[in-house]
Amino acid sequence: MAQNPPDLGDRALSKVVELGIATQLDRSEEIEVDIRTNPVNFIQGKLDSVEISGKGVVVKQDLRVENIQIDTDEVSIDPLKAVFGNIKLTHPTEAEARIILTEADINHAFSCEYIQSKLRGLKMELDGQPVTIDIQQASLDLPGENQFVISTTFLLREQNAVKKMSATAIPQIDEDGNRISLEILAAQGEGLNLKLVMVIIEQLTALLDLRNFDLPGVSLQLHQLEAQLGKLVIHAKSQIAQIPTI
Template sequence: MSDEQNLGEQALGKIAEIAITSQLDETKDVNVDISTDPLKIMQGKVDAVSITGEGMVMKQDLRVEALGVSIDSVSIDPIKAIVGEIELTEPANAQVQVLLTEADINRALSSAYLRDKMQNLTIQAQGNTVLFDIQEARLRLPRTGEMDLDVSLLLKPEDDVKQFSATARPFLEDDGQRIALEILNAEGQGLTLEFVTILMEKIIELLDLRNFDLNGTSIRLKDFDIQAGKVLIRGASVVDKFSSKQ
């Protein structure tokens, strides 16, 4: 029974690996470990799924250095699994860890996907509506718990280019639905602290993983840990689909 069980788990794991890699533009490594038994497979039940990956690049050029997902109690269509397709019959709850490097974050900021979202932005500051484009944004993670951001923006309709740099300490608000910032210091060309704070929060909002197409997965942030050059993000997610065929 154990050999049969291992073969079933390995087969499902391989199908899931193919499912995940087919949705990525690039990946260094993806491993899926499935825990179940043959009887449960025939009933469409899986006890647990563990997914790990390295160097994964998603469709909008979002790269993650490392990814870990743990899922308990998964329900699948057993008939489709036999023919090489994994389809969830109900959403599954998961715990997620994502490791992003400073280079990963700046890659996302310079991607066509986010560059398009950085055009014709509006924010409310000092009772006025400000229209602008973000021409360039670079983020640095030089120390624990803090981030530095250098931004060049074009104010409209004056076509006035402004530049600023700021250091901030991010923290979670609204039960993990929003990342807020405590501005520690800022330097800018005629820009108020209120404007800089709102603008930085807008950029962090653009970097929110929930703005990227994660193939049927929604994420609620639980906490994050910023270290020099990298950030580890922990969250809870609901996985709706694998979007796959072998």
């Protein structure tokens, strides 16, 4: 349904929220907030809708998000606080969120120091012997048809041997709705076993824990994935306990 253009009050509230969200991010190319209400509803403590969109948003762990969109229906607020720019929710509200990650941005995150530190010193058993693994390089290809292709180069410290692995997998949603897991379709590499493949895959997909995208007062629960050509589209339910403001 088409909405009327925002008035000065709507735009002022929207700008306050935009600034508040911007302070919670490492950086962003664009943040837009569209709050819609009318004087009668506002006095009664109601916002008709809130739309938050961002482009080139960088969140935890140096992970860049190509696009993020969060849409709510009616939101209950404290109108007296809102007059002074503090949009305080009187109870949590539900929202829909859509997040787009590009193949290039995921691969950039794999190379950042925080993620690299998580990929070193992995302990497991290989052929009944304890081994320590350092993942030296990792890349993700998104060929479409809801598939991931992950390629890695890793060091087996005890053997001082560098090995390579690639795996084709289908992304799935963990039961808690926070993380993406992968169903392995095929794997190739020297001296591999299933446990080794799963340890490496688990460490790499930890990057895609939705809690990495949470803003203060906003939590996400994943409910649909689309692994498209060159990008991953995440659909999530969002619960908003508080809208960030400055």
